[in-house]
Amino acid sequence: NAGVTQTPKFQVLKTGQSMTLQCAQDMNHNSMYWYRQDPGMGLRLIYYSASEGTTDKGEVPNGYNVSRLNKREFSLRLESAAPSQTSVYFCASNPGLAFYNEQFFGPGTRLTVL
Amino acid sequence: GNSVTQMEGPVTLSEEAFLTINCTYTATGYPSLFWYVQYPGEGLQLLLKATKADDKGSNKGFEATYRKETTSFHLEKGSVQVSDSAVYFCALLTGGTSYGKLTFGQGTILTVHP
Numbered sequence: 001n002a003g004v005t006q007t008p009k010f011q012v013l014k015t016g017q018s019m020t021l022q023c024a025q026d027m028n029h030n031s032m033y034w035y036r037q038d039p040g041m042g043l044r045l046i047y048y049s050a051s052e053g054t055t056d057k058g059e060v061p062n063g064y065n066v067s068r069l070n071k072r073e074f075s076l077r078l079e080s081a082a083p084s085q086t087s088v089y090f091c092a093s094n095p096g097l098a099f100y101n102e103q104f105f106g107p108g109t110r111l112t113v114l
Numbered sequence: 115g116n117s118v119t120q121m122e123g124p125v126t127l128s129e130e131a132f133l134t135i136n137c138t139y140t141a142t143g144y145p146s147l148f149w150y151v152q153y154p155g156e157g158l159q160l161l162l163k164a165t166k167a168d169d170k171g172s173n174k175g176f177e178a179t180y181r182k183e184t185t186s187f188h189l190e191k192g193s194v195q196v197s198d199s200a201v202y203f204c205a206l207l208t209g210g211t212s213y214g215k216l217t218f219g220q221g222t223i224l225t226v227h228p
Contacts (some may be wrong), residue, residue, distance in 0.1 A: 004157075031214050042118075042203060042218035043158075050213040058215065090157055094214045103216060104147075105157035 004106035006091050012112045013081045021076040021109050023091030029097030032074035033058075033103065034066060036087040043090065043109055049074055051096060081113045120204050120219035121124045127194055128228050134190040135222045137178075137204035145206040147171075147180050147187040148216070152201040161189075161202070194226045 007022045025032065026104030030051045036042040047066040055066050058072045063085060074093075078085060088110050092103040123137040137228060139145065146165045150158040162171030164180035164187065171178050176191045204219040 033215070040220055042220040043216075044218075045215055048213060048215060056213075092158075096214060101215065102160050102163070103158075105150075105159070107157045 006089075006106035006109050008109060010110050012114065013078075014103065015082060016080050016113050017108065018077070019111075020078075020080050021089055021091075021111075024073045024105060025091075025093040025104070026072065027091065027093065027095075027104065028071070029093040029104075030071070031094050032068065034064075034076045034106060036060065036085075037108070038087050040071045043091070046076065046089075049086050053065065058071055060086055078111075081111075082111070083113045084109065086113045087111060092095045116145070116206060116208060116217040118204050118206055118217055118219035120222050123221070124223035124225060125222070129196055129226055129228050130193045131226075132199075133189070133191040133224070134196045135202055135204075135224070136156050137187045137189065137219060139204075139206050141185075141186065141206055141208055141217075143208040147178070147209045148205045148207070149176070149178055149187070149189050150205060150218075151202040152203065152221075154200070158203065169213075194224075196226050196228055199224055199226045 004025045033048040034046040049055045049068040052071045092104040094103045118139045148163045149161040151161045162172040162173045169180045169183035179190045201221045203221045205216045
């Protein structure tokens with residue numbers, strides 16, 4: 001089991017460029033999440049997908065879009081990157097339904113927007 | 115809404131010292147409480163959890179007790195090691211339509227010196 005995998009690990013963008021962060025899990029989990037981590041602010045939820053075919057906004061969704069491609073994969077897209085989106089992005093998953101007690105995190109993507 | 119407040123860091127200790135990291139919360143409903151740890155360059159890992167009042171979560175020598183009367187979940191370890199150097203996050207989760215969404219504190223950086 002690889003758990004939760006994320007690509008790429010590092011990325012540098014110029015303002016206005018677009019990119020997609022990829023996330024996949026091999027644990028047959030129903031729910032998946034995207035967070036951003038900024039110094040002194042903990043992790044903040046960007047979007048989540050409670051189950052395949054559904055997505056919903058979290059605390060800080062502006063400037064992002066997501067796609068739940070299938071049960072395994074949940075991608076995060078920046079259409080027009082801004083310096084304020086410089087952050088570390090984490091994907092997470094959990095079994096969902098009655099089993100919300102633990103989230104499993106990927107290793108993160110460190111994004112810098114110049 | 116839900117919120118988590120952690121003790122300000124960073125915290126610097128000598129090996130074998132006693133560790134306390136304070137965590138208090140506000141929540142609608144009856145949350146589950148978690149401590150996650152992030153080692154340098156890695157994603158978050160679940161350290162321990164408690165799902166009801168007076169539960170004690172424990173793992174790797176760390177402990178935390180769910181105190182409903184004081185809305186707290188303080189993390190303690192009797193004798194820290196250099197390998198405990200990491201960022202520690204307190205988090206809560208409420209059930210129902212929260213779909214497993216975690217609310218995180220801001221994180222506390224712990225550095226342990228030999």
